[in-house]
């Protein structure tokens with residue numbers, strides 16, 4: 001049996017995927033997307049990826065490195081809504097690599113639960129499993145994310161996870177009558 005059997009492939013944010021190096025072991029390779037289960041190293045560098053998919057811990061370790069082949073995108077893979085990037089972390093990635101950042105929430109078997117689109121206005125919820133865990137809380141609880149229900153700039157109108165940290169975002173969420181999420 002193959003080591004990647006049963007796993008899902010990376011869903012590239014804006015297909016078709018260019019040469020992409022996946023640095024986590026829970027996705028399988030497909031097309032020009034290759035998986036490097038041991039993370040970044042000589043092998044993945046030699047592959048000369050135009051895009052990288054990795055978790056924040058791995059990307060943080062790469063912030064000081066030059067990756068000249070990286071021209072398309074960074075896909076940040078988070079295990080849950082509580083692990084999504086802060087504005088600061090996104091800024092660090094942009095300063096280091098100067099390519100668009102797309103966040104995704106991916107389950108342990110590689111199933112995509114939520115994904116940021118090219119409009120960069122939150123993460124579209126892709127799985128009812130995730131949505132079920134995001135129902136509004138009964139009492140007031142400060143939650144870092146909310147569900148945005150208004151149509152997205154990309155043309156889809158599925159619910160999206162959005163950051164509630166910034167004033168602008170809070171205003172947007174209130175304006176569209178969005179619901180706060182129950183903290184984990």
Ligand SMILES: [Zn+2]
Nearest residue numbers: 117119152154
């Ligand atoms: Zn969208």
